[in-house]
Amino acid sequence: MNDDEFELFLTSANAELKEKQAHLTDTYGFGSHKRWMFENDKAKLQFFNHDDKLVLEADIIDIGSYSPSAKTWKWAWAYESIHPLLKVDSLRIRELEEITDLVVFGEKEPFEADEYLAWELAAMTVKHLDAMGCYRAFSSARNVNMFFAITAVHVIN
Numbered sequence: 001m002n003d004d005e006f007e008l009f010l011t012s013a014n015a016e017l018k019e020k021q022a023h024l025t026d027t028y029g030f031g032s033h034k035r036w037m038f039e040n041d042k043a044k045l046q047f048f049n050h051d052d053k054l055v056l057e058a059d060i061i062d063i064g065s066y067s068p069s070a071k072t073w074k075w076a077w078a079y080e081s082i083h084p085l086l087k088v089d090s091l092r093i094r095e096l097e098e099i100t101d102l103v104v105f106g107e108k109e110p111f112e113a114d115e116y117l118a119w120e121l122a123a124m125t126v127k128h129l130d131a132m133g134c135y136r137a138f139s140s141a142r143n144v145n146m147f148f149a150i151t152a153v154h155v156i157n
Contacts, residue, residue, distance in 0.1 A: 001100050009100065009127075010120060017123040020133035028056055028153050036137055038146070040083045045135060045148060054156050058135065060148040061089040063125050066118035067144045073113035073121060075105075093125050100124070115145075122147045 062076035
């Protein structure tokens with residue numbers, strides 16, 4: 001990709017993500033649930049209402065994590081602890097290195113980033129994976145914002 005093509009790709013990815021996020025919020029109430037839980041071994045996010053009842057499950061691809069304190073980004077596929085089920089799909093993100101000619105998509109170690117860049121990386125990943133959108137979840141245990149591509153949403157009755 002040359003610079004103009006990349007700028008078009010990035011602009012398109014950001015616009016698409018904005019629309020996709022609005023759909024997830026309007027249709028499924030993303031961002032309004034009392035709590036969430038990450039089912040690592042099942043590649044799912046679960047969302048609970050104010051009565052602590054499971055109301056949504058989302059199939060996900062783990063994108064990566066942003067550390068506000070360290071101001072770094074790390075791809076999910078680069079974590080040694082990532083569940084093999086998650087790693088297979090997460091490795092598809094590396095395809096963006098060849099597509100965009102940006103080595104950042106193949107970086108195994110954490111690299112300098114801010115929250116704006118984290119969202120841009122998520123937007124390009126969501127576009128590449130043809131996902132429904134993205135969920136950013138704060139993990140107090142790791143003190144990071146984890147980014148997940150949403151590939152399907154299941155309403156639990």
